[in-house]
Amino acid sequence: MATVALWVTEPRRATSLSTVTARRGMWFALDRSLYAPTSNVCRHPQPQDQGYVWLQGTKRRLVEAQWRDGELWHRCRDWSPGIGDKLQCHLDGDRRLEVSRAHTAMHLTIKALGDVGGVLRREPEVKLGGTFRLDLAGPLPPAALAEARKRVVGWCRQGITLSTEAVLRTMQSRVLDAQPFQPADPYPGPPDAVMAVRVPGVCAYPCDGTHVDRTDRIADVVFAEAKASRAGFLLVGRVT
Helix, strand or coil: CEEHHHHCCCCCCCCEEEEEEEEEECCCECEEEEECCCCCCCCCCCCCEEEEEEEEEEEEEEEEEEEECCCEEEECCCCCCCCCEEEEECCCCHHHHHHHHHHHHHHHHHHHHCCCCCCCCCEEEEECCCEEEEEEEECCCHHHHHHHHHHHHHHHHHCEECECCCCCCHHHHHHHCCECCCCCCCCCCCEEEEEEEECCCCCEEEEECCCCEEEEHCCCEEEEEEEEEEEEEEEEEEEE
16 A cells, blocks of 8 residues: 655644554555655655654654655664554654755755756755755856845745646646756656646746745755865755
8 A cells, every 4th residue: 555645745744643554674664654755756855854653652763764666664763663553653843844944945046046057967955954965067157156046035035835736747848947957857757747846936846855835934045165076066055
């Protein structure tokens, strides 16, 4: 039975009562899960969710969530429940919020950099600590970086409400923005349909990660590091 992805269907939910449906060693699957895993399907990886699970008054730390063979598997520290056990699951909300703020800021930055001529050499990546990393194919002049940041901060201050949608592959070029990957891969994701995150009036990209509901959940975005790298140009952003 496929796991219901609560981070997609109910993204603001922080608790759930979930049943263990399968086990593999220390790993277990649930009928529904709060915990978004790290995924590279849409080339927007982010740190996996963590949290706690309770069973019969015992609290355990959930440390991993991973897709394997089409199933979402979970792992706690030094413990595993049995098939049929009902777990009271709790999300680490502070970790989720930190990652989501950085992920939304990263989408805005990808759009702003594309507007000023930036090209992505590899996957943009959300990091812990409210940061994200962009590897560009070549350097951008300081004026272009300043203009990109100005655009990002402006979109944040507008308080734009985000939305998530499923897009058929036959419609992708009409409703999604092309990401400036090199080599070209503007709409990465599954072959039939892709989940996308839209910031109305700004951008819509394939993405299966987590985001804030409004851009003004991000007070500011700074480019903490911008320097030449062995293969191009590294830009590290940080949200406040």
